[in-house]
Amino acid sequence: MTRPHDLPDLARLSARIGADPLLIHAAGGNTSVKDGATMWIKASGTLLADALTRDIFVACDLPAIRAALASDTARADRAGDFACVPGGLRPSIETSLHAVFDQRVVVHVHCVNTLALAIRPDAEAAIAPRLAGFDWAIVPYTKPGAHLACAVKAALGPATDVVVLRNHGLIVAADTVDAAGRLLDRVTEALSVSPLTQAPDMQALGAVAGDGFVPLPADDPLHAVACVPWLTRAAVQGSLYPDHVIFCGVGAIALAPSETPGQALARVAAQGLPPPAFLLCPGKGALIRADATAGARALARCLGDVLTRLAEGAEVVTLSLDQNAELLNWDAEKYRQSLNAG
Numbered sequence: 001m002t003r004p005h006d007l008p009d010l011a012r013l014s015a016r017i018g019a020d021p022l023l024i025h026a027a028g029g030n031t032s033v034k035d036g037a038t039m040w041i042k043a044s045g046t047l048l049a050d051a052l053t054r055d056i057f058v059a060c061d062l063p064a065i066r067a068a069l070a071s072d073t074a075r076a077d078r079a080g081d082f083a084c085v086p087g088g089l090r091p092s093i094e095t096s097l098h099a100v101f102d103q104r105v106v107v108h109v110h111c112v113n114t115l116a117l118a119i120r121p122d123a124e125a126a127i128a129p130r131l132a133g134f135d136w137a138i139v140p141y142t143k144p145g146a147h148l149a150c151a152v153k154a155a156l157g158p159a160t161d162v163v164v165l166r167n168h169g170l171i172v173a174a175d176t177v178d179a180a181g182r183l184l185d186r187v188t189e190a191l192s193v194s195p196l197t198q199a200p201d202m203q204a205l206g207a208v209a210g211d212g213f214v215p216l217p218a219d220d221p222l223h224a225v226a227c228v229p230w231l232t233r234a235a236v237q238g239s240l241y242p243d244h245v246i247f248c249g250v251g252a253i254a255l256a257p258s259e260t261p262g263q264a265l266a267r268v269a270a271q272g273l274p275p276p277a278f279l280l281c282p283g284k285g286a287l288i289r290a291d292a293t294a295g296a297r298a299l300a301r302c303l304g305d306v307l308t309r310l311a312e313g314a315e316v317v318t319l320s321l322d323q324n325a326e327l328l329n330w331d332a333e334k335y336r337q338s339l340n341a342g
């Protein structure tokens, strides 16, 4: 297939944002460019950071995706069906999210500065003064996929090129790769907040480590979430955005006074919840599973980067039990029953 002339430019932009932990974590985020009836988009499971060292883009049939979105969202969610070359890499699950934009180039990131505002119940009011002058829209939380794409489509004005996804992230769109990169930089700058910092007590943390959990490196921002009580309270309320659930489990778990990591794991298991990737030790810092994947480590750090940018006193909106369950393909009934039994 003939590749669009600016696919190498998109690969360079993708590698740049993919290497920035304030924008992208693990296999999250995606970029695309439209070329006539073909849309080239990051393949599912690949890393934007790898865009210059491997071929992460896959061609898909744009009119077919748009037709499915208009008539049958379940079909639109089978992104693999729209690949121009069957049997190869599969297009991202968020392919339909890119197809709803008229602009050629679309960049979707899980920007931590955006998330620190987009997890608040007053997200729109908090973001509006910062994005004055941009043509932007905000969309309620919806499970990633075709339903989210339809919600974004409904929110777009004739020239909207910035979309904030509540409890999820940010999309920017432009007709050239260069303009998309510059727009992303301007928006993330407008939304940026200085993070709160708080050093962990590595000695005390080392003393509670065990049962397969080890201290995170001293410079990890998740320590501050464990050491600042109002941040710990925000973290344990529940899951704040989808990739956290996929990589780290439901919400965050804080050790009770004198509780060991093993006892906390048993408490979580008894509730029918998936095992946590990390544990917050109030006043000390954060532990992570010694065998945590790179994705779990990236998403643990992401939670620290998001919550240390939350305005003091701000409330957070968490994903409901059903919203957690639909991400995990997990039986929320088990959890409800465990609560009733308890």
Ligand SMILES: [Zn+2]
Residues within 6 Å of the ligand: 028, 029, 094, 108, 109, 110, 144, 168, 169
């Ligand atoms: Zn996303």
